[in-house]
Amino acid sequence: MSATTKSKIKDISELNNIAKSVRLKILHMLTNAGSGHTGGSLSAADVAVAIYFSKMNFNPQDPSWKDRDRFILSKGHAAPLLYAIMAEARYFPEETLDNLRQIESPLQGHPCCKRLAGVEVSTGSLGQGLSVANGIALGLRLDNNPARVYCIMGDGETQEGQVWEAAMTAAHYRIDNLCAVIDKNGLQIDGPVSKVMNIEPVADKWSAFGWHVIEIDGHNMEQIVIALDKAESVKGKPTMIIANTTKGKGVSFFENKVEYHGITPTREELAKAVVEINNG
Amino acid sequence: MGNTAETKGKEQTALKKPKATREAYGETLLELGRKRKDIVVLDADLSGSTKTGKFAKEFPDRFFNMGVAEQDMIGTAAGLSLTGKVPFASTFAVFETGRAWDQIRQTVCYSNTNVKLVATHGGITVGEDGASHQALEDIALMRVLPNMTVIVPADAAETSSVINAIADYKGPVYVRLGRSNVPHVMPEDYKFIIGKAFVFNTGKDANIIAAGIMVDIAKQAAEILKKEGIDTGVINMSTIKPLDENVLLSVAKKSKVIITAEEHSVIGGLGGAVCEFLSENCPTPVRRIGINDSFGCSGNSDDLLNLHELTADNIVKTVKSALKK
Ligand SMILES: Cc1ncc(C[n+]2csc(CCOP(=O)(O)OP(=O)(O)O)c2C)c(N)n1
């Protein structure tokens, strides 16, 4: 019945432009809302834009189209990123972004699938998305549906035990219609991941768990697109893309700052940030 | 009002050998699997005990053993449901509801996914494994979650009926089953309907609202009380959420006392639910029979039921003291 409305974009500068637009939306939305997660929304922006616009089949007019590719934002606190992308893709009008975190809004503080069509599952409690992604991938496989599943996790998030249960499951059931990404920005709430609870060696751990691992610069659009294409060609095992990123990417005074995990720009900061992103 | 018992069915069922509800689950799941391709089953390394192993053997492609990983099992089940499958996820009640509670809250209830949580080894009659394996809090843990339906069948036949009913229902369901053999209490022609209590009979003096294995024990108590001239009704409240408020209201209006009987903590389970409803809608004296805010211990199930006074004698004693007789 339905088909994708957008053709896939492979042009790197076009993808970079979308990422810019998405970052601007994130910053405006968060400034308006006055609360929410800035750093982790910005760090995962390039990867998420590439997933949606260079890889995924979806139809904003028919969000539950059965052949759509699925995207799970396991690090649900980066909801502003998901909303910015969905606005960019015309799931809803851009003005809706002004309602972020307002009473009864479809744009909840963390994504809610019952309030916003196009969100696959509600997230916010870290460590659960990969299991759900596995389940969707297994269900698609049972139906011989060639759709693929994408899942973005935070690096701090991988401290959750359930992530490693899911890591085993994906390898055990040879789930190759799944591509997961770790947004490795090196920071969590209480400080650097290496200080709070070291997760290294990340690549070795995922390979040891039976995953195909690709490590990239998570802000280099060309590397991201190549990695996502490669992931699709890997058969018999799941793929993990370790995206080395900078928390707060794109706004110099937010970059690598632990404290910008969960605070939003002031009006003055927004004005400066907009200039930086437009010039970046 | 709920259904009413037919005497002719009663005698037939009493003759049948006692059977564990988990056995009935395994058989029904297999039949469902044969009829419906959308049924998938997950287990966490207990498929022999939960009886999902029967399904696994015949439908290996639709069975997922998740290993000893309950949290991942729940998330994976939610994911499968999002592709239109109807997942049944099983393990022991303690682990299903306790270990994976946040997963059930977030990806099953909040996302309102069509996941069927069917746990076995509920209650004290788990027996010898002891307190670590005896779920006495599971109903409270599940009942508090929005969108969740909570069901505790009384016998093997009711279990079959429940499993078929929830396969056709869209939304999260928790079903609590037991390990030990239980007598057949429901009449032959009984069919379970979600949210409908079964009224064996109503009493002018007391009415016992029971679930699970306590339904049979409540019936024994009512027989004893009847002989002593105390008119006592018995109701099988197998759906604990949503409660059958109509039945509850109508019996409460007629009773001097309501007794709740369950193989679960008196806090937060059937007794809690009944008290919450009646105190607001028809204040009636209530006595709760169940586990009195304690852990269990090892022992055979009969000894454990006696130790915790989940007995007909205790129900009789409680009714009499409430009626000051
Ligand atoms: C289970 C759970 N525990 C705690 C939190 C609170 N929390 C929100 S974000 C976060 C840190 C996450 O760090 P990371 O995964 O590295 O995210 P990012 O750096 O990408 O923002 C924590 C602890 C949560 N949302 N879920």
Ligand SMILES: [Mg+2]
């Ligand atoms: Mg991080």
